[in-house]
Amino acid sequence: MGFFEKLRSKLMKARKSFFEGLSQLLKGKRISKEVLEELEERLIAADVGYETTQYILEKLKQNQTNDAFSSLKEILVELLEGNNQVDVESNKPFVITIVGVNGTGKTTTAAKLAAYFQSLGKTVVLGAADTFRAAAIEQLKEWGNRIDCTVISHNEGADSAAVAFDTVNHAKAKFKDVAIIDTAGRLHTKKNLMEELRKVHRVLGKVVEKAPHEVLLVIDATTGQNGLVQAKIFKEMVDVTGVVVTKLDGTAKGGIALAIKKELGLSIKFIGIGEDMEDLKPFNAKEFVDALLD
Amino acid sequence: MFENLQEKLSKVFKSLTGQGRLTERNINDAVRQVKLSLLEADVNFRVVKEFIDSVKEKALGEEVLKSFTPDQQFIKIVRDELINIMGKSSVSLNLKHHPSVLMLVGLQGSGKTTTAAKLGNHLRKSGRNVLLVAADTYRPAAIDQLEKLGKSIQINVFVGDRKNPIKIVKEALEFAKNSQYNAVVLDTAGRLHIDEEMMNELEQIKQLSGPDEILMVVDAMVGQDAVNSATEFDRRLDLTGFIVTKMDGDARGGVILSISHITKKPVKFVGVGEKIDAFEPFHPDRVAARILGMGDVLTLIEKAEKELDKEKMETIGKKMLQAEFTLEDFQEQLKEMKKLGPLSSIIEMLPGAPKVDLETSEKQLKRTEAIINSMTPEERRNPRILNASRKVRIAKGSGTTVQDVNKLLKSYEEMKELMKRMKHGKLKLPFKI
Numbered sequence: 252m253g254f255f256e257k258l259r260s261k262l263m264k265a266r267k268s269f270f271e272g273l274s275q276l277l278k279g280k281r282i283s284k285e286v287l288e289e290l291e292e293r294l295i296a297a298d299v300g301y302e303t304t305q306y307i308l309e310k311l312k313q314n315q316t317n318d319a320f321s322s323l324k325e326i327l328v329e330l331l332e333g334n335n336q337v338d339v340e341s342n343k344p345f346v347i348t349i350v351g352v353n354g355t356g357k358t359t360t361a362a363k364l365a366a367y368f369q370s371l372g373k374t375v376v377l378g379a380a381d382t383f384r385a386a387a388i389e390q391l392k393e394w395g396n397r398i399d400c401t402v403i404s405h406n407e408g409a410d411s412a413a414v415a416f417d418t419v420n421h422a423k424a425k426f427k428d429v430a431i432i433d434t435a436g437r438l439h440t441k442k443n444l445m446e447e448l449r450k451v452h453r454v455l456g457k458v459v460e461k462a463p464h465e466v467l468l469v470i471d472a473t474t475g476q477n478g479l480v481q482a483k484i485f486k487e488m489v490d491v492t493g494v495v496v497t498k499l500d501g502t503a504k505g506g507i508a509l510a511i512k513k514e515l516g517l518s519i520k521f522i523g524i525g526e527d528m529e530d531l532k533p534f535n536a537k538e539f540v541d542a543l544l545d
Numbered sequence: 546m547f548e549n550l551q552e553k554l555s556k557v558f559k560s561l562t563g564q565g566r567l568t569e570r571n572i573n574d575a576v577r578q579v580k581l582s583l584l585e586a587d588v589n590f591r592v593v594k595e596f597i598d599s600v601k602e603k604a605l606g607e608e609v610l611k612s613f614t615p616d617q618q619f620i621k622i623v624r625d626e627l628i629n630i631m632g633k634s635s636v637s638l639n640l641k642h643h644p645s646v647l648m649l650v651g652l653q654g655s656g657k658t659t660t661a662a663k664l665g666n667h668l669r670k671s672g673r674n675v676l677l678v679a680a681d682t683y684r685p686a687a688i689d690q691l692e693k694l695g696k697s698i699q700i701n702v703f704v705g706d707r708k709n710p711i712k713i714v715k716e717a718l719e720f721a722k723n724s725q726y727n728a729v730v731l732d733t734a735g736r737l738h739i740d741e742e743m744m745n746e747l748e749q750i751k752q753l754s755g756p757d758e759i760l761m762v763v764d765a766m767v768g769q770d771a772v773n774s775a776t777e778f779d780r781r782l783d784l785t786g787f788i789v790t791k792m793d794g795d796a797r798g799g800v801i802l803s804i805s806h807i808t809k810k811p812v813k814f815v816g817v818g819e820k821i822d823a824f825e826p827f828h829p830d831r832v833a834a835r836i837l838g839m840g841d842v843l844t845l846i847e848k849a850e851k852e853l854d855k856e857k858m859e860t861i862g863k864k865m866l867q868a869e870f871t872l873e874d875f876q877e878q879l880k881e882m883k884k885l886g887p888l889s890s891i892i893e894m895l896p897g898a899p900k901v902d903l904e905t906s907e908k909q910l911k912r913t914e915a916i917i918n919s920m921t922p923e924e925r926r927n928p929r930i931l932n933a934s935r936k937v938r939i940a941k942g943s944g945t946t947v948q949d950v951n952k953l954l955k956s957y958e959e960m961k962e963l964m965k966r967m968k969h970g971k972l973k974l975p976f977k978i
């Protein structure tokens with residue numbers, strides 16, 4: 252099964268529950284009050300949020316289209332398109348940190364991402380800088396075994412910046428292409444924990460120039476409007492460069508990612524569609540919207 | 546939590562003051578604002594619709610406008626309706642069997658494993674002999690995680706063959722029966738509600754363990770889809786209730802309204818932090834009050850009454866007023882304070898509490914306590930004997946500096962002075978927050 256089919260089949264359920272009948276509703280139709288009301292409800296139900304929904308509807312109205320369906324698709328693609336690439340060639344080692352609130356799928360994403368780059372022929376090292384949550388280190392190590400990737404770790408409770416430091420030093424010494432650092436989940440409201448993350452980044456920058464080169468915020472597809480607040484504060488505090496939306500294999504749409512893109516300009520870079528190592532895909536706006544609406 | 550919704554609603558209510566009567570028109574404005582707020586708070590849009598309809602109906606109905614001002618009237622209607630949706634009162638655990646089995650279920654990453662430890666700790670506090678069971682054999686190191694948590698609170702964790710969840714649960718129950726455990730908490734793997742095979746596994750576990758409680762663990766930050774997963778878990782397992790986690794963040798938690806309305810099952814506990822004791826019973830009426838900006842004074846009072854040794858506090862209070870308050874009393878008071886939970890959760894419950902830098906205050910508090918703990922009883926009772934060498938010893942013992950020790954002594958003296966002067970004033974905490 253090719254990428255497109257797999258993504259499509261994974262997203263089928265999502266499409267069914269909320270967007271079912273949407274093409275019928277909109278195809279070949281002009282914009283009417285009814286169409287707009289229906290659409291508003293559906294976008295809200297997908298966690299797109301009120302403001303972004305209004306923005307999309309406003310654009311749709313302005314387009315004065317004869318085909319509301321393709322017009323909507325265009326708007327969504329345009330909204331989601333941006334800097335969706337991660338260019339690991341741009342530096343060696345290319346340093347990535349994985350950040351986010353508790354339980355969104357950071358550790359799993361770090362491991363899947365390592366497997367992904369390895370599949371492209373890159374050499375990768377993982378850093379277990381979540382030294383806080385019980386057994387988080389063991390979790391990443393087990394993944395390391397599974398995908399055959401070195402994991403640098405210290406003991407539970409150790410300084411996460413020290414783990415990050417050792418990880419990039421290892422990458423340098425062994426000429427690895429990519430270093431991926433898993434960090435502890437933290438609520439954006441906890442100031443000291445956000446400071447700790449800044450320290451991790453400072454340390455990385457001292458070892459490798461301009462590191463981290465990519466800071467990926469992991470957002471769970473089920474996240475509601477609080478996701479926007481999370482993204483805003485993580486961006487302000489630790490210069491997030493992109494978003495990974497996980498758990499899109501469920502029935503949640505991850506619509507908050509649209510709001511995050513629109514309000515903060517943060518593009519989606521990868522999506523998670525399962526718990527296996529191959530269940531991470533580079534994000535592509537057109538395919539994503541197609542799979543969602545077609 | 547709920548801060549923004551609270552702010553929004555209060556704006557709505559302000560715009561109603563001075564308008565004399567609730568008319569169709571001004572209600573429509575307010576109703577629209579409430580609707581948007583609820584949507585922004587992630588209340589499911591269908592629930593919002595029903596909510597709005599009944600608020601509207603009641604606001605325009607006959608029973609209104611008796612002895613209230615319009616805004617009071619509207620607040621009351623909205624509040625009553627919120628409580629209506631969330632359930633009328635707090636619902637406790639219903640444990641009948643011996644041993645009682647409590648089964649935790651939910652989506653991936655909602656916080657089940659941490660919650661299992663918290664729930665175990667809670668049950669033990671109420672006098673039960675608890676066994677934790679690690680039945681999440683899927684997520685890497687989930688078993689290790691529960692083992693570590695169990696160890697940290699000295700509650701045994703049953704792990705069995707670490708492979709087959711059904712077998713683990715079966716053996717754990719045998720073990721519990723033979724070993725005098727009377728409460729068994731099952732941690733299960735996170736799963737999607739549309740994963741047929743995995744949902745089937747839960748049904749099997751339910752059947753063989755006959756749980757008294759089947760609690761779905763839900764993240765406070767989830768959005769509109771919560772009703773889909775909750776409905777499906779409830780349909781398959783007939784849940785007895787919910788535990789909502791990560792309420793210490795700033796998510797507005799509209800999910801609470803949604804899931805309890807759609808499933809008619811109560812939220813029984815909320816998780817308010819990563820520490821094991823950051824776990825509280827859920828009070829629907831109080832959360833509604835909180836949404837409406839009344840602060841959760843009741844929870845604070847109840848907590849304070851339960852945990853504080855009232856008598857001790859009274860004598861301390863008296864001493865403070867008589868300016869006999871020694872550092873020993875201070876130490877005692879800090880201990881009592883700590884039982885209430887982290888400073889942040891106390892402050893949050895107070896209506897109109899100032900926004901303070903809680904982390905710094907908390908740190909300061911810890912430092913203060915460390916210094917006092919490093920003193921001899923003699924020194925605490927009579928700080929005047931503290932000479933330079935004693936101060937050096939105390940600083941060393943508490944991991945602080947002599948400067949810190951001096952600072953504490955100075956503010957203690959100032960406070961005593963203050964106490965002398967405010968004999969008729971209210972009892973105040975002897976430090977700044």
Ligand SMILES: Nc1nc2c(ncn2[C@@H]2O[C@H](COP(=O)(O)OP(=O)(O)O)[C@@H](O)[C@H]2O)c(=O)[nH]1
Nearest residue numbers: 354355356357358359497498523524525653654
């Ligand atoms: N269904 C599904 N589950 C996922 C996905 N990504 C992560 N998970 C699961 O979510 C749970 C939490 O993931 P974890 O990586 O430990 O989260 P962290 O706390 O952010 O590091 C685990 O059970 C993962 O298997 C995904 O894309 N789909």
Ligand SMILES: [Mg+2]
Nearest residue numbers: 357358381387
């Ligand atoms: Mg993790």
